[in-house]
Amino acid sequence: MEKLTIIKIGGNVIDNSENLHRFLEDFTALPGNKILVHGGGKIATELSESLGIEAKMVDGRRITDIETLRIVTMVYAGLINKNMVAQLQAKGSNAIGLSGADGNVIKATKRTGTAIDYGFVGDLNEASVSITTLGALLKAGLVPVLCAITHDGDSQLLNTNADTIASSVAVAMSSLYDTQLVYCFEKKGVLRDINNEDSVVREIKADEFEGLKADGTVAGGMIPKLHNAFEAIKKGVAAVYIGKADELNELSTGNFGTKMLK
């Protein structure tokens, strides 16, 4: 099987042009088949608030009313995705930017049946991902750049957490490629002490996750990120890492961030 690297980059790195530039250089330098998945939650929140629309998050998911859906579509599928593709092209990576609707790459389902009405939020799993389309793009030498916008197949765009997209795409693509999934954010990995950058936990086993939540070691956005990371490793992704965007060049040395174990 050929190798495939799927990288997810979070909003805190995207928001800093110098960090983003460095990350995209390192991403371009990675050998072999690649897919980039990006968020941008921080930028969407800033734009919402500048337009007088309060940003509401519950359990790491944005409550997405129709106004917010318009904003996140413009920010994720437009502003961020197209700028990132242009920068990758300039660095010599033949990137192609896609929402889930493009080529029907990701068909999600509107979240219903929860006590909270999340609005236009899409849920997905590995069956939602078109491995045929993504596989054809990779075979053509292209680098798919996926944003956090999906569709329901019935004209409705949906806002979908980018960590979940990365995990589901990695699981789906594992049937075609020897796939590794790498979550890049602004810290060196999962930290034992959030205030100490040198306290990286090098490996975490799936059965340690509950304990890390219970004792407060992991909190906030790290909880859904780890959940998605363990889903990927349990469902057949060959390797899953969480680490710092500007240390991506350490990936080949095995000295990158936190590694998930089954």
Ligand SMILES: Nc1ncnc2c1ncn2[C@@H]1O[C@H](COP(=O)(O)OP(=O)(O)O)[C@@H](O)[C@H]1O
């Ligand atoms: N133990 C931990 N190690 C590292 N980060 C943690 C930890 N616990 C909580 N976090 C928080 O999780 C955040 C990452 O989640 P999130 O903001 O959703 O990521 P992203 O930028 O990829 O979207 C970090 O910025 C950090 O504040």
Ligand SMILES: CC(=O)N[C@@H](CCC(=O)OP(=O)(O)O)C(=O)O
């Ligand atoms: C439904 C939902 O919560 N969608 C996310 C999608 C963006 C995202 O995941 O961005 P980061 O990776 O930068 O956090 C949101 O709108 O914040």
